[in-house]
Each structure stands twice: as structure tokens, then as C-alpha cells.
Amino acid sequence: xxxxxxxxxxxxxxxxxxxxxxxxxxxxxxxxxxxxxxxxxxxxxxxxxxxxxxxxxxxxxxxxxxxxxxxxxxxxxxxxxxxxxxxxxxxxxxxxxxxxxxxxxxxxxxxxxxxxxxxxxxxxxxxxxxxxxxxxxxxxxxxxxxxxxxxxxxxxxxxxxxxxxxxxxxxxxxxxxxxxxxxxxxxxxxxxxxxxxxxxxxxxxxxxxxxxxxxxxxxxxxxxxxxxxxxxxxxxxxxxxxxxxxxxxxxxxxxxxxxxxxxxxxxxxxxxxxxxxxxxxxxxxxxxxxxxxxxxxxxxxxxxxxxxxxxxxxxxxxxxxxxxxxxxxxxxxxxxxxxxxxxxxxxxxxxxxxxxxxxxxxxxxxxxxxxxxxxxxxxxxxxxxxxxxxxxxxxxxxxxxxxxxxxxxxxxxxxxxxxxxxxxxxxxxxxxxxxxxxxxxxxxxxxxxxxxxxxxxxxxxxxxxxxxxxxxxxxxxxxxxxxxxxxxxxxxxxxxxxxxxxxxxxxxxxxxxxxxxxxxxxxxxxxxxxxxxxxxxxxxxxxxxxxxxxxxxxxxxxxxxxxxx
Amino acid sequence: xxxxxxxxxxxxxxxxxxxxxxxxxxxxxxxxxxxxxxxxxxxxxxxxxxxxxxxxxxxxxxxxxxxxxxxxxxxxxxxxxxxxxxxxxxxxxxxxxxxxxxxxxxxxxxxxxxxxxxxxxxxxxxxxxxxxxxxxxxxxxxxxxxxxxxxxxxxxxxxxxxxxxxxxxxxxxxxxxxxxxxxxxxxxxxxxxxxxxxxxxxxxxxxxxxxxxxxxxxxxxxxxxxxxxxxxxxxxxxxxxxxxxxxxxxxxxxxxxxxxxxxxxxxxxxxxxxxxxxxxxxxxxxxxxxxxxxxxxxxxxxxxxxxxxxx
Numbered sequence: 001x002x003x004x005x006x007x008x009x010x011x012x013x014x015x016x017x018x019x020x021x022x023x024x025x026x027x028x029x030x031x032x033x034x035x036x037x038x039x040x041x042x043x044x045x046x047x048x049x050x051x052x053x054x055x056x057x058x059x060x061x062x063x064x065x066x067x068x069x070x071x072x073x074x075x076x077x078x079x080x081x082x083x084x085x086x087x088x089x090x091x092x093x094x095x096x097x098x099x100x101x102x103x104x105x106x107x108x109x110x111x112x113x114x115x116x117x118x119x120x121x122x123x124x125x126x127x128x129x130x131x132x133x134x135x136x137x138x139x140x141x142x143x144x145x146x147x148x149x150x151x152x153x154x155x156x157x158x159x160x161x162x163x164x165x166x167x168x169x170x171x172x173x174x175x176x177x178x179x180x181x182x183x184x185x186x187x188x189x190x191x192x193x194x195x196x197x198x199x200x201x202x203x204x205x206x207x208x209x210x211x212x213x214x215x216x217x218x219x220x221x222x223x224x225x226x227x228x229x230x231x232x233x234x235x236x237x238x239x240x241x242x243x244x245x246x247x248x249x250x251x252x253x254x255x256x257x258x259x260x261x262x263x264x265x266x267x268x269x270x271x272x273x274x275x276x277x278x279x280x281x282x283x284x285x286x287x288x289x290x291x292x293x294x295x296x297x298x299x300x301x302x303x304x305x306x307x308x309x310x311x312x313x314x315x316x317x318x319x320x321x322x323x324x325x326x327x328x329x330x331x332x333x334x335x336x337x338x339x340x341x342x343x344x345x346x347x348x349x350x351x352x353x354x355x356x357x358x359x360x361x362x363x364x365x366x367x368x369x370x371x372x373x374x375x376x377x378x379x380x381x382x383x384x385x386x387x388x389x390x391x392x393x394x395x396x397x398x399x400x401x402x403x404x405x406x407x408x409x410x411x412x413x414x415x416x417x418x419x420x421x422x423x424x425x426x427x428x429x430x431x432x433x434x435x436x437x438x439x440x441x442x443x444x445x446x447x448x449x450x451x452x453x454x455x456x457x458x459x460x461x462x463x464x465x466x467x468x469x470x471x472x473x474x475x476x477x478x479x480x481x482x483x484x485x486x487x488x489x490x491x492x493x494x495x496x497x498x499x500x501x502x503x504x505x506x507x508x509x510x511x512x513x514x515x516x517x518x519x520x521x522x523x524x525x526x527x528x529x530x531x532x533x534x535x536x537x538x539x540x541x542x543x544x545x546x547x548x549x550x551x552x553x554x555x556x557x558x559x560x561x562x563x564x565x
Numbered sequence: 566x567x568x569x570x571x572x573x574x575x576x577x578x579x580x581x582x583x584x585x586x587x588x589x590x591x592x593x594x595x596x597x598x599x600x601x602x603x604x605x606x607x608x609x610x611x612x613x614x615x616x617x618x619x620x621x622x623x624x625x626x627x628x629x630x631x632x633x634x635x636x637x638x639x640x641x642x643x644x645x646x647x648x649x650x651x652x653x654x655x656x657x658x659x660x661x662x663x664x665x666x667x668x669x670x671x672x673x674x675x676x677x678x679x680x681x682x683x684x685x686x687x688x689x690x691x692x693x694x695x696x697x698x699x700x701x702x703x704x705x706x707x708x709x710x711x712x713x714x715x716x717x718x719x720x721x722x723x724x725x726x727x728x729x730x731x732x733x734x735x736x737x738x739x740x741x742x743x744x745x746x747x748x749x750x751x752x753x754x755x756x757x758x759x760x761x762x763x764x765x766x767x768x769x770x771x772x773x774x775x776x777x778x779x780x781x782x783x784x785x786x787x788x789x790x791x792x793x794x795x796x797x798x799x800x801x802x803x804x805x806x807x808x809x810x811x812x813x814x815x816x817x818x819x820x821x822x823x824x825x826x827x828x829x830x831x832x833x834x835x836x837x838x839x840x841x842x843x844x845x846x847x848x849x850x851x852x853x854x855x856x857x858x859x860x861x862x863x864x865x866x867x868x869x870x871x872x873x874x875x876x
Binding site: 071074076103104105106107108109112113115117120121122123124125126134135137169171172185 | 867
């Protein structure tokens with residue numbers, strides 16, 4: 001910290017007593033955290049260390065304890081959790097043994113935190129300038145020194161530093177700008193260690209690439225050690241010097257990034273690596289030529305909200321048994337399009353023909369048969385299931401409504417669950433008894449129970465862990481093999497390259513590129529597509545026994561040209 | 566935001582007008598004849614007839630309403646039947662007393678309730694929180710005049726004899742204590758509970774966690790980061806409670822023999838003094854609407870999305 005020549009902090013303040021020559025900034029030693037009152041170990045005996053200027057990638061699924069570990073690095077413990085053993089050395093100080101007040105002194109100055117979702121981590125009622133300057137809580141600084149430092153750090157993260165910007169509120173910024181503010185807030189106090197909790201999860205790939213680049217250059221420039229928490233191996237492989245893999249509260253693997261990636265020791269690490277959908281830019285099979293009338297034909301569709309036009313001149317068709325991906329970043333209008341198809345969004349004009357019949361704009365004015373044949377799976381399985389109803393009733397609800405009273409309800413439920421690869425006994429469960437992946441399977445079971453011809457999937461994997469995501473994609477693939485057509489909406493181009501037959505790339509309400517996946521991935525014509533492909537973090541699976549460039553195990557299943565037939 | 570306030574103001578005026586309609590209709594439906602009441606049982610038919618003419622009681626109801634409304638808008642609330650003085654003049658002193666009583670109660674109750682609520686949220690599931698929650702539940706479940714009687718028994722001449730239990734014209738400021746305390750106790754519990762619930766929600770939010778992770782002192786986290794985000798919803802409840810005061814004051818004034826609008830209203834109803842009843846009810850409704858309007862404006866002003874949008 002003291003080696004920063006332009007350091008605006010007064011020399012000799014309490015936190016500066018650490019040695020700056022020593023390489024190790026963070027050293028966690030046998031840390032154990034338990035939850036009360038059950039005494040379950042959330043983190044068991046974890047030891048890691050990070051050097052100055054380096055980034056440790058902390059990887060694991062939700063529930064693996066990685067966020068708890070990240071927060072413990074700031075000695076922040078959630079309700080009813082407790083450190084029962086181990087030490088957290090940041091520089092020369094053991095956070096686990098300090099008083100509340102001493103820890104508070106160190107936060108923001110020795111160790112800072114960048115949250116997962118800046119939209120909810122920035123206070124909506126406070127101006128950016130206030131939130132940035134209070135992060136620099138150092139009583140020795142004058143008002144103008146604080147203001148100078150805030151402006152300096154804003155420039156470093158490529159945000160405007162004028163007065164008007166400082167007076168803005170968080171809601172007046174875009175998602176990427178909000179994350180930059182959060183990064184600036186963490187770096188403003190020149191910390192030695194920075195904890196990043198999935199800071200790019202909610203961002204588009206282009207924005208993500210910019211944010212990652214900012215993080216990388218800031219840690220180098222400041223000599224800050226970073227702990228990057230993520231479930232996304234591709235991002236971590238791109239960014240981290242070291243990788244630590246957590247599984248059920250334990251550290252199962254820890255080493256240099258290239259070593260872990262090329263020679264994973266633990267079975268779980270292999271599984272994580274294999275689950276990452278890798279961007280396939282070649283080797284796609286041509287989808288079979290589809291003759292005859294497509295199942296769904298969209299022509300010249302435009303849609304909007306009130307006076308704001310979101311979609312313009314959309315032409316798209318989906319043939320029976322085909323998977324068409326709709327790829328675009330947030331705000332591109334992809335969800336509006338899928339909602340229009342399902343009859344959930346009414347303000348649209350243009351042709352929408354399903355199996356030779358024009359569809360009404362509102363689902364209320366469509367026939368039951370039309371609604372039965374088009375089903376929709378929502379993005380967030382945590383919100384899409386009624387928490388007070390059993391799985392069985394959730395599946396039977398739409399069935400009764402659209403098909404009629406079943407003679408053998410148990411059979412309907414069992415078959416639907418089976419198609420979603422869940423055991424029939426899950427029918428008796430409530431949503432809260434299910435994991436995220438299982439919930440999404442129930443949503444899919446509910447949709448396929450009525451035996452639809454077209455399944456609209458709106459970002460259905462984005463709320464799920466990568467390994468669960470791979471399983472869901474596999475499930476969709478098998479549904480498609482049974483003859484169901486899919487309209488797969490996503491922002492994940494790597495996923496598209498693995499699942500879709502054809503892809504439409506949506507940018508600011510218009511389709512900028514439309515073709516077979518092989519065509520678009522290997523020879524993208526539009527500049528936007530090329531940027532998307534370039535910004536997607538990617539790595540090669542090089543360890544022995546890894547399937548070649550494919551995380552989803554699809555090739556082994558011998559998915560042939562005639563799969564749609 | 567100015568536009569939003571203007572819209573709220575318009576709807577406030579509309580509500581007030583609707584209330585005036587209801588009040589007028591209700592007083593028309595009251596049994597008895599005003600002229601008969603004023604002059605008593607021994608009045609001659611001629612005098613009754615003359616008075617009815619004077620009071621426009623022969624006109625159609627719609628015309629009477631329009632005349633009354635016209636007067637109200639101009640600040641003329643009519644003449645009291647029972648004491649023959651202009652209502653506005655007659656009401657001036659009791660209104661002032663009542664408003665002072667309500668204002669004092671609000672000033673005592675609101676900050677304490679907000680503080681207790683916020684502190685309960687901070688000390689969630691600990692001793693303070695449990696006793697505050699228990700206490701508010703008990704107080705809220707007892708009618709306010711019973712609370713008043715209990716306070717009189719405890720602190721009044723029968724008990725510790727700290728404060729007088731009946732208001733007297735020549736009494737000192739200590740005679741305000743018991744009425745104010747009673748009203749404050751009646752108003753506070755819902756505010757405490759709402760503040761606690763809202764603050765718990767806000768304290769669990771990610772931006773509060775982030776503020777703590779920035780190393781801010783707990784006091785700053787609570788008042789700078791959490792409280793501004795709790796104001797909106799809590800202001801609504803505070804407003805509802807303070808508005809309730811306008812009506813709730815009636816029973817308490819009666820209990821303490823306090824010379825305010827409550828007592829005037831009771832007497833006026835007993836005497837079938839129609840203009841007086843109309844004026845007092847309209848006044849209470851007006852306070853109700855005004856307080857809620859203020860709460861709406863505070864709620865809007867506390868939300869930067871609204872505050873900044875229309876600039």
C-alpha cells in the first residue's frame with residue numbers, strides 16, 4: 001500500500017503497519033465455520049493463501065460454502081453462523097481474533113468486497129458520490145482529498161468523474177456502470193485484498209469482458225490480491241492465477257490455474273470442468289433440410305411497451321422438432337419476442353402463424369388447443385412454482401385446464417416427471433423440498449405434461465449452476481429428439497453453439513444474423529456476432545480423458561442428422 | 566414529482582367534497598326538526614315558521630346543500646343552532662386546544678415509536694425485541710379509553726398522584742400529561758411494529774450488508790443506509806395513526822373533560838346542532854386527508870426514482 005506513490009492516505013495510520021515486502025497478502029489457516037443451532041459445518045478446515053497482485057479463483061456450486069468463505073475473509077458472518085476454528089491472516093493481522101471495531105477499521109481499507117449484484121448492493125436512496133466517499137472512511141483525510149481520490153478511482157474504472165455523475169443515484173446507471181461503481185467503491189481505499197463475489201453473473205458477455213478487464217488491470221496496478229468467487233469455470237480459467245475448488249464446505253483442489261485445468265486431481269473438479277458449455281466454432285452438423293410448412297412462422301413482427309418500440313421487423317420460423325435459439329443481451333427484446341409467441345405480451349403486430357393458423361395476440365383469445373400446443377418455461381424456477389402447492393397439483397393444473405380431467409391423474413404426473421427425468425415420487429413434494437435444478441425440471445414437467453409441439457424456454461438455465469445447467473440442456477435435447485420443437489432464448493452463446501440447430505441473433509430489437517449454428521459460429525457475418533464470440537471467456541479442456549471440446553456429452557450420444565425425424 | 570403531488574392534491578380535494586356530501590346527507594337524515602329544537606317545545610307555530618324561513622329549511626335539499634357548500638368554501642360554517650354564535654368563531658378555541666393535544670401526542674409518540682421499532686429490528690429475537698413486541702401487543706389490544714382510565718388510576722390522584730386526571734381551565738401544564746400520554750400510547754404500537762418489520766427487511770438487504778462490508782460504523786449503517794429506505798412504508802402507517810388521532814381524540818377528551826372539538830362534537834350531537842356537527846366532522850375529515858397527503862409526499866420524496874424522474 002505504501003508503495004503507491006500517489007497515495008493520498010496519511011502515512012502511519014493504523015492499518016499501514018503490515019510489511020509490504022512479504023508476498024502473501026491473504027492466508028487462511030484451517031478455517032471452520034458452523035451454522036447454529038444445528039452445528040453443521042458450512043466450511044470445514046479450509047486453508048488457502050493469495051499473493052500480492054494475484055487472483056485466486058474460488059469455484060464451487062451454490063451451497064458449496066464459497067460465498068460464506070468469501071464473507072469470512074471480511075469477518076462478516078451471516079445470522080446464526082460462527083467461526084469455531086482457524087485463522088484469517090490479512091497481512092499481519094488475524095481477522096478472526098480482532099474485535100468488531102478493529103475489523104471495521106480494516107474493512108474497505110485492508111480488505112474490500114465487490115458484490116454479486118450491484119443493483120441491490122448499491123443503496124438506492126444515496127447518491128453515488130456519498131456512497132463512494134464514505135467507503136474511504138479515514139478521519140485523517142480532508143474533504144477535498146476524499147473528493148480527489150473518488151474522482152481518481154472513477155477515472156480508473158472508466159466512468160465519468162464530473163459533479164453531475166457523482167450526484168446521480170444508482171438507478172440512473174446501466175448494469176455495467178453499476179458494477180464499475182462497485183469496483184471503484186472497493187478500490188477507493190486501496191485495499192490489500194479484494195473479495196469478488198460472482199461480480200459478473202448478471203452482466204452481458206460484452207459488459208462482462210469489460211468488467212473482467214477492469215478487475216484484472218486494477219489488481220495489477222494496485223498490487224492487490226484478489227479472491228474471485230464464481231461457479232463459472234470459463235471465467236475463472238480466464239482470470240485466475242490460482243484455482244481453489246470447493247465442494248460441500250471443503251477445499252477439494254487447490255493449485256496454479258494451468259495445473260488445475262490441465263490435470264485436475266479431484267473427480268468433482270473434472271465434473272465441473274466438463275459441465276462448462278464450450279464455445280464450438282466448428283464441427284457443427286448441418287441440420288436436415290426441413291420441407292413443408294414450419295410449425296411456427298413469425299413474419300414482420302414488431303412489438304413494444306406503450307410508445308417504446310422493442311422489436312422491429314422480426315422474421316423467424318421454427319420447424320417441427322427443431323431447436324431455434326434466440327440469442328441476445330439483456331434489453332435486446334428476446335424475452336418480449338418469446339412472450340409474444342406465448343401470448344403473454346399483447347402489444348405486437350405482424351404475422352404469427354402456428355401450424356397454418358394465425359395466433360391471436362392475447363392468450364385469452366387463443367383456443368385451448370393452441371395454448372396446449374405452445375408451452376412456456378420461465379427463467380427463474382424459484383419464482384415460477386407456487387410454493388403452497390405440491391408438484392403433482394402444479395403439473396395437473398394446466399393439464400386439467402387445457403386437456404381435460406384425466407382418467408388416471410397419477411399416470412399423467414408420473415409420465416410428465418419421467419420425461420423431465422424425475423422419479424414419480426416427487427409428485428408429493430413441495431417446491432421448497434427441491435433444489436434449483438429439480439425445480440426447473442418440475443417446470444419442464446409441467447410444460448410437457450400437456451404434450452406440446454413447441455416449448456418456449458426463456459433463459460431457463462441462467463439461474464442454475466453450470467453442472468445443473470448441463471443436465472437441463474441434456475434433458476431439452478432428449479425432448480427435442482422425441483419430436484418437440486424448441487424456441488430457446490438465451491444470452492449464452494456457448495450454450496447455443498451446443499444445443500441449437502439454427503440461431504437468430506437479436507441486437508436492439510432486430511435480428512442481425514440468422515442461420516444454421518454451423519454457419520453463424522464458424523463464419524459470423526455481422527460485427528455484433530463476432531464481438532459476442534470474441535468476448536465469451538473460453539478455455540480448452542486439455543486433461544487426459546476429457547471429451548473433446550464438449551461439455552455436454554452430446555457427441556457420445558451420437559446425435560445424428562436425423563434426430564428430428 | 567410536482568405533477569404527482571398536484572394529482573394527489575386534486576384527489577384529496579375530491580375526497581373532501583365527497584365527505585361534505587355524506588356529512589350533509591347524514592345530518593339531513595337525523596330525526597327531529599332544527600327549528601323545533603332551537604326554540605323548544607313551547608314555541609308558537611308562527612315563530613317556528615319564521616325560523617324555518619330564516620334557516621332556509623323550506624328550500625329543496627339540493628339548494629340547501631349548495632348554499633351550505635358555498636358558505637363553507639368562503640369560510641362561513643353557518644351559525645350554531647344552540648348558542649347562536651357563528652360556528653367558525655365558536656370552534657376556534659376548541660380546535661386550537663385539540664390540535665395542540667394531537668400535535669403533542671404525535672411529537673411524543675412518533676420519534677419514540679420509530680426508535681423503538683428500529684432498535685427492535687436491530688436487536689431482533691433478543692430481550693428488547695421480545696419485550697417491545699409483547700408491550701405493543703398488550704397496549705394495542707386495550708381500547709384507548711381503558712388505557713386512559715388505567716393511567717388515571719396509576720398516576721392520577723387515586724394512585725401516585727403525580728398528575729391531575731381532569732382538565733381545568735385554570736390548571737397548569739401538568740394537566741396535559743395524562744391525555745397526551747394516553748393518545749401517544751394508543752398511536753404508537755402499529756408504528757413500532759411497522760418500523761420493526763420494515764427495518765428488518767431493509768437490514769437484511771444487500772446494500773446494508775455492503776455498507777457494513779465497507780467498514781461503516783453501525784450507527785451510520787442504521788441511520789444513513791437503512792432508515793431512508795424504510796421511510797416510505799412507515800410514513801403511511803404513521804399517517805394513518807396520526808389521522809386516527811383526529812377521531813380518537815373524541816373519546817379521550819370526553820374522559821379527561823378536555824375542552825376540545827371532541828367535547829364540542831358530543832354536545833352538538835346531543836343538541837342536534839346540525840351546523841356544528843357538520844363543521845366538526847368536515848374538519849376531522851380534512852385533517853385525515855391532509856395527514857395522508859403529507860405521508861404520500863414524504864413517501865414519494867423518499868424514493869429517488871420518483872424524486873429525480875420529473876426534474
